Amino acid sequence: xxxxxxxxxxxxxxxxxxxxxxxxxxxxxxxxxxxxxxxxxxxxxxxxxxxxxxxxxxxxxxxxxxxxxxxxxxxxxxxxxxxxxxxxxxxxxxxxxxxxxxxxxxxxxxxxxxxxxxxxxxx
Numbered sequence: 001x002x003x004x005x006x007x008x009x010x011x012x013x014x015x016x017x018x019x020x021x022x023x024x025x026x027x028x029x030x031x032x033x034x035x036x037x038x039x040x041x042x043x044x045x046x047x048x049x050x051x052x053x054x055x056x057x058x059x060x061x062x063x064x065x066x067x068x069x070x071x072x073x074x075x076x077x078x079x080x081x082x083x084x085x086x087x088x089x090x091x092x093x094x095x096x097x098x099x100x101x102x103x104x105x106x107x108x109x110x111x112x113x114x115x116x117x118x119x120x121x122x123x
Contacts, residue, residue: 007031007069007076009056009113010083011040019080020047031069031076056083056109057101066116079117081110 006023008016011032020030020043030049032040037051044051050073054065069076085105087098 003074004028004078005031005069005073005076006078006080007033008080008082009033009054009062009065010081010109011043011051012082013039013043016080016082017043019082020049023078024048028078029073031073033065033069056081056113057104059112062109062112062116066120070120075120076117079113081113083109 004027006019006028008020008030010016011020011034016032020032024030024047030047031052032044032049033052033054033056034040035053035055037053040049040051043049052065052068053061055061083105085102087094087102
């Protein structure tokens, strides 16, 4: 069977953990990326996943993540973006800096990860 690799960016204990378990059961090697990869140790032990540190809203960190994953595990066949941040409360009470952070992680980070994944698809 050929080697297949899935990279999950924004890994944690919820949806991404369920996806990591599912993918590993289907014989994909899993790479997990999070701001604090130490928190992923139990999931890595359970699934055999490798963990990487990455702040998904920082272009240099996302590029570095892809470089590190490719260097140590190979090119990912599947890339999942699951990082998110939220600004909670009534619209009139939201702190603009918190909203900007939520957009940076939830939207801009998704763009950065998709961009790096797309670059791997080019000949």
